[in-house]
Amino acid sequence: MRIPFLDKRRRAEESERISAAYPDGAGAAALFSECELLRDQAERVGVVLDDTPESLNALDQLLPRWRDDPEAMPWLGTDAGLYLGTVLVATIGGAHWHRRDDGQPVVVLDSGRELDVVEEGVGWATNGVPELSSVYAEVSAP
Template identity: 55%
Template structure:
């Protein structure tokens, strides 16, 4: 899986990017939980698009509800839609990691960044964000609520 923003992070943390997630990249990623959380919370495209609608992405579950209520204008741009969905998933993961006890980021060689819950369950937040951006379902706040219950 190619994760372009990961290359910059790996360079800053002493690993050579490979263009795909391999075990060495995953290990480097897992060694720095604070850097990992900072990197994945950036979500620049999402932040830029929702700021004009007055939505503050403050890392709270209520911000997910606000995102769910926005008119899906991002669907008008087929080229931007995958990146927007990716950012939505990363933001969803950020909210989960900040608010659900024991939740943390993990880099899966198969799917990229996932959220690992204290129960051992993995949540593929990027896939959820892409589904939400493309179809509106499942709602981000719903994914969060289901995750917070486990």
């Protein structure tokens, strides 16, 4: 059962825990890149998540079997967003993680643009759009 105000509180508490444990941001990036549920789903069908743009395309090709499990879907969407952010930070110069005042992790690009990758991931998991590879292509275009 999803209760919106509890979800926000949980995310804020988790973000505070991450920030306290990893004040330099590098540890938070490592924690965000774990994406256990997404990596497990991908591994089951032979998709390797190697933190590259190509792996985002491979994720876009998966059959969305997780949509049959309404409890897992938001978690998978969060993982997908964090994985998208991991690929962005790993491959786009100047991109870095930032925690907004509300606790939400976002990726900030060199231009100053802030991308709510979790929101993008939840949209992908729920509706299939935007495709993760499309978000990457749009953000990485010069």
